Amino acid sequence: MNLLLLEETDFIDADHVRLSGRRLAHMLDIQQVSVGDTLRVGRIGGLMGRGTVLELDNGSALLAVDLSESPPAKLPLTLLLAMPRPKMFRRILQHCATLGVPEIILLNSVRVEKSFWQTPFLQPEVVRENLLLGLEQARDTVLPTVRIEKRFKPFVEDSLPGIIDDRLALVAHPGDYPACPRGIDQPLTLAIGPEGGWIPYEVDKLIEAGMQPVQLGERILRVETAVTALLARLF
Amino acid sequence: MNLLLLEETDFIDADHVRLSGRRLAHMLDIQQVSVGDTLRVGRIGGLMGRGTVLELDNGSALLAVDLSESPPAKLPLTLLLAMPRPKMFRRILQHCATLGVPEIILLNSVRVEKSFWQTPFLQPEVVRENLLLGLEQARDTVLPTVRIEKRFKPFVEDSLPGIIDDRLALVAHPGDYPACPRGIDQPLTLAIGPEGGWIPYEVDKLIEAGMQPVQLGERILRVETAVTALLARLF
Numbered sequence: 001m002n003l004l005l006l007e008e009t010d011f012i013d014a015d016h017v018r019l020s021g022r023r024l025a026h027m028l029d030i031q032q033v034s035v036g037d038t039l040r041v042g043r044i045g046g047l048m049g050r051g052t053v054l055e056l057d058n059g060s061a062l063l064a065v066d067l068s069e070s071p072p073a074k075l076p077l078t079l080l081l082a083m084p085r086p087k088m089f090r091r092i093l094q095h096c097a098t099l100g101v102p103e104i105i106l107l108n109s110v111r112v113e114k115s116f117w118q119t120p121f122l123q124p125e126v127v128r129e130n131l132l133l134g135l136e137q138a139r140d141t142v143l144p145t146v147r148i149e150k151r152f153k154p155f156v157e158d159s160l161p162g163i164i165d166d167r168l169a170l171v172a173h174p175g176d177y178p179a180c181p182r183g184i185d186q187p188l189t190l191a192i193g194p195e196g197g198w199i200p201y202e203v204d205k206l207i208e209a210g211m212q213p214v215q216l217g218e219r220i221l222r223v224e225t226a227v228t229a230l231l232a233r234l235f
Numbered sequence: 236m237n238l239l240l241l242e243e244t245d246f247i248d249a250d251h252v253r254l255s256g257r258r259l260a261h262m263l264d265i266q267q268v269s270v271g272d273t274l275r276v277g278r279i280g281g282l283m284g285r286g287t288v289l290e291l292d293n294g295s296a297l298l299a300v301d302l303s304e305s306p307p308a309k310l311p312l313t314l315l316l317a318m319p320r321p322k323m324f325r326r327i328l329q330h331c332a333t334l335g336v337p338e339i340i341l342l343n344s345v346r347v348e349k350s351f352w353q354t355p356f357l358q359p360e361v362v363r364e365n366l367l368l369g370l371e372q373a374r375d376t377v378l379p380t381v382r383i384e385k386r387f388k389p390f391v392e393d394s395l396p397g398i399i400d401d402r403l404a405l406v407a408h409p410g411d412y413p414a415c416p417r418g419i420d421q422p423l424t425l426a427i428g429p430e431g432g433w434i435p436y437e438v439d440k441l442i443e444a445g446m447q448p449v450q451l452g453e454r455i456l457r458v459e460t461a462v463t464a465l466l467a468r469l470f
Contacts, residue, residue: 002455072453095460138454182417182468218307219373220237225330228460229467233417 001026003139004041004051005132006065017041017051020060027053027061041065042141044132071141074102075235076187078163081227082109082194086119088224090130095224097134097144099231104146105163107155109202111194117150152202160209164189171211172230173203180214182233190234192226236261238374239276239286240367241300252276252286255295262288262296276300277376279367306376309337310470311422313398316462317344317429321354323459325365330459332369332379334466339381340398342390344437346429352385387437395444399424406446407465408438415449417468425465430458 004027010017019027027033035053041063042048049067056062083106084092096104108117120126131143149155169189172180174197191198191206198206203213221229239262245252254262262268270288276298277283284302291297318341319327331339343352355361366378384390404424407415409432426433426441433441438448456464 098454098456098460099464100454137457140454219333219335219375221333222372225333225463228463229334232464232467 001030001136002040003048003136003141004039005136005141006041006043006051008044011043015064015066016054017063017065018060019063024061027056028058033061039063040139041067042071042135042139043067044135044141045143046141047071048139048141072100072139074142074144075100075231077101077231077235078103078105078189079227080105080107080160080189080191082107082192082198082223083112083116084223085113085195086116086121088222089116089119090121090126092224092227093127093130093146094134094137095228097131097140098138099228100138100140101144101231102142104144105149105155106146107149107191108152109194110199111196122148153205156202156205156209160189160206160211164210166210169209169211170214170234171198171203171206172216172226173198173213174215174218174220175213177213177215180216180230180233184234188234190230192223192230195223236265236371237275238283238371238376239274240371240376241276241278241286243279246278250299250301251289252298252300253295254298259296262291263293268296274298275374276302277306277370277374278302279370279376280378281376282306283374283376307335307374309377309379310335310466312336312466312470313338313340313424314462315340315342315395315424315426317342317427317433317458318347318351319458320348320430321351321356323457324351324354325356325361327459327462328362328365328381329369329372330463332366332375333373334463335373335375336379336466337377339379340384340390341381342384342426343387344429345434346431357383388440391437391440391444395424395441395446399445401445404444404446405449405469406433406438406441407451407461408433408448409450409453409455410448412448412450415451415465415468419469423469425469427458427461427465 006017035056038050038052041051047067048069051063051065054062079101127146167187171191241252247253270291273285273287276286282302283304286298286300289297314336362381402422406426
């Protein structure tokens with residue numbers, strides 16, 4: 001935890017917060033803070049700054065906070081992701097929040113197993129919890145949005161062209177395609193397939209909607225690795 | 236498993252292998268292969284090709300193999316990695332093998348907890364098992380070498396300059412440094428610190444040994460994410 005994130009309900013007035021639960025345990029057990037110590041803090045969706053510990057016991061902590069710093073810029077990106085296997089999904093949410101993805105759309109694909117959509121990790125509070133873990137790591141306060149699109153064809157035909165809006169749009173897919181560009185400095189819609197890849201019909205539909213296929217070389221990456229590798233190369 | 240890796244002891248003659256254990260279970264349960272099916276196979280440290288299932292039961296599988304394809308090229312890289320937390324260490328070994336790192340040196344740092352060196356995941360057979368998982372994913376056959384250097388100062392003073400050998404060498408560290416370069420096409424030695432980063436003394440020693448400090452932006456990445464992000468950006 002590189003940043004202590006503050007919920008609206010933590011604020012007892014404009015400059016003071018009272019914390020308990022996981023964040024208090026982390027302060028006590030890992031950071032081993034004492035009264036008078038200052039910590040990096042950030043208001044979820046808002047500014048970052050310093051918090052000074054005024055009171056501390058096993059039940060709660062009272063901090064005076066001074067928030068004046070903007071969170072880091074997000075990537076100019078909409079990430080379209082075939083719904084990953086649940087265990088990997090949690091880590092991908094964390095990675096995406098850490099790397100500065102502002103908008104994630106979870107999409108169906110023939111190679112997405114039906115059971116993936118049943119995971120409790122898709123419950124909004126679990127999604128939020130994992131995104132917060134990623135923000136804490138990166139020192140960011142702004143939660144990415146996560147949208148679920150279980151029907152591939154209507155989404156790609158009806159919604160995707162409006163999302164792309166004539167800007168750069170790439171679908172990462174192994175094959176005889178141009179290499180993924182590097183260090184682009186423009187808004188992007190990026191589609192990343194499931195383990196095993198999009199099926200040819202899906203690639204064709206994504207291309208029809210305005211996406212250009214690109215590849216990352218002959219090594220086959222896990223989705224989790226591909227997300228980080230693509231974003232690091234593109235931005 | 237995108238490639239079935241074959242051990243020397245699997246070969247009953249030059250063109251036939253007999254498999255059991257984890258790989259047989261994977262063939263039966265996940266890939267659901269039958270007699271007559273062909274699979275991608277590779278000889279550990281050697282060539283890749285196709286294997287045809289000749290016999291198959293719950294005890295073992297007999298395959299005829301035809302190996303003629305070279306494994307993919309490795310990155311021209313020596314990766315110097317502060318010994319990670321054990322759970323992350325296993326995943327990093329897998330990532331490194333998948334991404335084509337040929338040589339990993341595990342180094343001590345003030346911020347490496349002493350207990351990290353006691354992990355059973357450092358036992359050679361566990362290291363090998365995790366590297367094989369990464370190779371299977373990427374479709375590669377050549378195991379990276381892993382070397383352990385528990386003494387920072389003598390290694391950095393006495394061995395590192397010879398490893399760098401006047402070629403490009405970078406240490407990734409947050410701070411007021413140049414941005415990490417992109418798409419380099421030359422041999423590289425890259426040092427990645429522990430969670431919390433190298434201490435200033437360590438950065439100074441790495442610079443003295445011939446490394447240039449570079450940074451990846453204001454977001455703080457987990458070591459696991461940083462490894463993938465740096466390699467994807469650099470190569």
